[in-house]
Amino acid sequence: MAKKLMKGSEAIGEAAIQAGCRYFFGYPITPQNEIPEYMSRRLPQEGGCFLQAESEVAAINMVYGAAGSGARVMTSSSSPGISLKQEGISYIACAEIPCVIVNMMRVGPGLGGIQPAQGDYFQATKGGGHGDYHLVVLAPSTVQEAANMVMEGFDIADTYRIPVMVLGDGMIGQIMEPVEFVPPKKREVPPKTWAATGWSDKSRPRAILNSLYIEPEEMKVVMDRLLERYELIKKNETRVEEFMTEDAEYIIAAYGTTARIAKSAITKARAQGIKVGLIRPITVWPFPYEAYSKAADRVKGFLDIELSTGQMVEDVRLAVAGKKPVEFYGKLGGFVPSADEILEQIKKMAEVK
Template identity: 60%
Template sequence: MAKILMKGNEAFGKAAIEAGCKYFFGYPITPQSELPEYLSRELPKVGGAFVQSESEVAAINMVYGAGGSGVRVMTSSSSPGVALKQEGITYAVGAEVPCVILNVMRGGPGLGSIQPSQADYYMTTRGGGNGDYRTPVFAPATVQEAVDMIQEAFDVADYYRTPVMVMADGMIGQMMEPVEFKAPERKRELPPKDWATTGTKGQRKPNVINSLYLSPEVLEEHCWHLNEKFKAMEANEVQYEMYNTDDAELVFVAYGTTSRVVKNAVDDLRAEGLKVGLIRPKVLWPFPNEAFTKIPNAKDLFVVEMSMGQMIEDVKLACECKLPVHFHGRPGGMVPLPKDLTRLAKEILSGGAK
């Protein structure tokens, strides 16, 4: 199949339709507004529906309702908009409603900027709402991965009956790259949606979609049930890339657009004979702890993010604090530069960095 040159936001939309998504509820916000614009035009062509809600809060609750009926549904926003959706996301986790939530990140806190950022790591990987819960979090680094991960996210959502997050910085939403749309690869046998609220037709008892449990004993049992799903996700849904790590003495850790900048720095440093590599989490939760057991020669880790350093804690936990963890961040919508990373990496390798 021929590749198509597409903007990231529009590729997200086409990938969702290819994955069987028929319903989208959302609200425009830079830098993801091209996605709802695309879906408003394309969803009716496949018998779907697009609704521009009156707010982000309304959008996620519409998603809750549609997902509860068993259809494939998604919403998207950018950082402050996703913050507004957090209450609805925790409701959907508690009620076990599958859906996909895309965050095309911008700088913050507050309204911040409209430039690309990675400052929503805490909010997204820790569960930004109330209660004990997690959601799987995909982190594409290219527009092609944006396509592939959106499609897989719908399968993961249906398999576990859970909301799934896709977290891309604003640059991925705005850049244009050639992409290929293949039939989605089915890695899991999806269960029937016999839990959905589709009407009984007089043939069964009504299904109830609910996250309210007035009995603490019943809620405790439900929380343990959800926890078993989270454990299964941790066992089965880890994804990462190892780049030139076999002999690396210094290992970068980065995701999304930042990882592409880091790869350029790794290549430049390798050309000078320096032993450096990269661990790239493709899924941010569950975090790829196992990757850090596969770098036997590593003496230092170097985290690079478009933030003030929100992934550092996970990296320290993954390496069990056995290695020094260095950091370089560009917050507020700024992007790290390869020349800065090569300079800092040389300082670390020479023992000059603190």
């Protein structure tokens, strides 16, 4: 029984454990409670620590501290809870501490509701907290991919000393699919010489983890280093999936669950003779601009589909740079479009009656 039937949220929990995560700090919120639920059951079996914090703010600061000691640490939440964590995320980014943060997006703004959405794209990819920083943001579209991303996310975090976010819509957390846990391709992960693990032997400089820089010269050194690292990540880690794009006249831009439904719609459209394909960002930061800009030279138009009022579409338009029309279809309120609904939009774009 190598494969298990798991909910996305459970698979994320198990993947973290398989990747060596032994510390989880969180605060419950629907629709991702199965992550802390799973961790609370499994971590004690592995000699780890699950701790339900008194708030999201406390939880993210526990992540800051525990990850600062070099451990693999994860937290998870859903949209309003992720907003509460933003100050801590900015601090962690500045202190260059690797960790994994999961956001199972629910519909909003405000407290919103518990149904799936993709309204936190701006927050995840353009900052979220204050200041100049980025997270690596991975956007799974299947339960298997969510598990893989969590496992590899820890490696990416450790490689670049950066917080990694796994950005799923609520649906990814709730659907059940067969999943197996396969370690990611081995990376050269540098040793954590920066970690605060005690200073008893005095053989190295003190490990000071900080996000406060009084001297502007010192602040500039940190920011230059972050900038350089972000450029390296853009070069090395940008990932994208192209589906039936080779002969496509139209391209759908979508990520997560929406991309998956789009695939069903594309298959239906192809059966009706409409040449349409999908470009799906696997990393939404760094964003795969090149895939869209290259496609812009050969296709007639783009259709961006999101569970939002239109966020990723701005990046698609940046990439397409006015060369071709980019239309938008947003499904709001916590509803998920059906394949037929997307098919209708494809037909509208391709002007097929």
